[in-house]
Amino acid sequence: MLTNLDLTELTEFRRELHRHPELSGEEVETASKITAALRSMLPTRILTGLGGHGVAAVFDSGKAGPTVLFRAELDALPIEERNNIAWSSQTPGKSHVCGHDGHMTMLLGLGRMMSRQPVAQGRVILMFQPAEEDGSGAKAVVADPAYQEIQADWAFAIHIEPGRPFGYVSTCEGLINCASLGLKIRLAGKTAHAADPEDGVSPAQAIAKLIPSLDALGQGGPLDDDFRLVTITHVKIGEPSFGVAPGEGEVFATLRTTRDEGMESLETKARKQAITLAEEFGLSVDFEVCDNFAASINDPDAYAVATMAMKAIGIAYGDAGVPMRASEDFGVFGWDAKAAMLCLGPGEDYAALHNPDYDFPDDLIPIGCAIFERIARELLGTASDGTVRQNELEPFRAVS
Structure with missing residues (x-):
């Protein structure tokens, strides 16, 4: 479970990412910030430079079991932000108006929970992939020889999708993105x-x-x-x-x-x-x-695990608004893994993605983290003797 201090720090980190967006293939500083944040969580291993600037943190139980990957995106868009917020983009012509700053933050929250309560078997991979916006990033990651060392059996992602009620998840079996x-x-x-x-x-x-x-x-x-x-x-x-x-x-x-x-x-x-x-x-x-x-296709088994997890923690879900014509390169991870994409609602009247007035709603961070964690527990369980107390972790701080 995330504490109030966790959520405060995660929110600060998300806003720091928002201030400094980088376009597809240019995510050098973003990857550096993510890597620094991950080190405080004591993962088994951190891989960098995957498919360009991709970063992956491995939380290995040391026991046989499946590898479960959770993915977020590093890149931003070439759009001039028009928001009157203290953490608006400081880079002219570039902005995080597709929610990727929030997606990254959800994975970091999951990392803290994996550090404190390791899984009982298998591995959890936190995958921060580059270049989602131009469709090249996931393909570059899975083609990287280093990825073969952490190739997933299961893969999951959350993408914010306006037009849905706050906290509601749209998903379905089969096609999710064209x-x-x-x-x-x-x-x-x-x-x-x-x-x-x-x-x-x-x-x-x-x-x-x-x-x-x-x-x-x-x-x-x-x-x-x-x-x-x-x-x-x-x-x-x-x-x-x-x-x-x-x-x-x-x-x-x-x-x-x-x-x-x-x-x-x-x-x-x-x-x-x-x-x-x-x-x-x-x-x-x-x-x-x-x-x-590539098309994103939700595997029936992965869909079943995700919906079971959401039901267990009281997350409302259904198939409203899916499948979608819009595209997402997460489907590439599903070529060799059982994969599912979940579309998390920020509110029915929330600003649309790729609009200059969009900003990720920070209140979704704990919801996304909770969904990811429950999926991990459904597949890998919880170690009975591996809890790491919070005061044993290094402080988690935004890196400017």
Whole structure:
């Protein structure tokens, strides 16, 4: 159980993280702060540099049993914060407006409880992964050779999700977050004087045809195996000039499916549409894939463990608002483990994620910690003779 002092210190730490956000792949100082905080909890081992700047703390019982991983994210967003709070971002153009500062803090709270009352068997892994926001972090972590030493049998994560009552958890078996992929399509021809457009090769007509053809590939609908959605997010043709007929253009499209297998087919069709139109209008075409997220699928057994844990400690839960079209790279941990994502509500009218006025509600910290701890106890039990008294732990303080 966390004490009032724990919650005060955890809140201070969360706000310190909030003041100093770092973008995907840049989480050097955030990882350093997390590592320093973890050392005070006396884990069996701390791994750093996982998949970039990832950090993992291992709490090993020393007895045979499963490995249970709990994940949080290190990175922030390239969004200018607009909050009148004492701990608002001190880094222009960057902010923790997706709750990752709170997710990290929940894991740190779990770490303190694991230190005081070790599990009876197996291992608990606190995984602080980098680069969730661009979909690259979880893949980089599991591909890191060091991860093989701590590979999980079970994996769990909590993500705050506005629109739910405070303290309510949305979750379900099967699909929880869609797969998505950002496809940049660049079409190149030849510029010309606007008075003589026939001397050039413009991508304008090709792009005019490409947009509706991409839209037609996926228009949403029920989140079943046939779900496909293509969203045009950015279009550019030439430069803002009245004197030049454009010679190049680009289209950004986000593709979504409910299964990773469906994404390959959808991407192939989107590329084929662009190639066909490029040939028709005498253009060259190239592609770039960005923000590539695997689908997150909740394993039935992991879902059962999570709901059993929540029921045991009186947490309200259900399937309100799930599955979701939005993406989350946690699904990668489920490729080799029984995994489940839980969506924790901050209040039905709370500010939306990725909005400049969002801030993680600190009152959710003990709720998230309690859910994680109960899951760990359900799977690994509690050592009968391994309690560490609170005064044996080093002080837990925010590192500025």
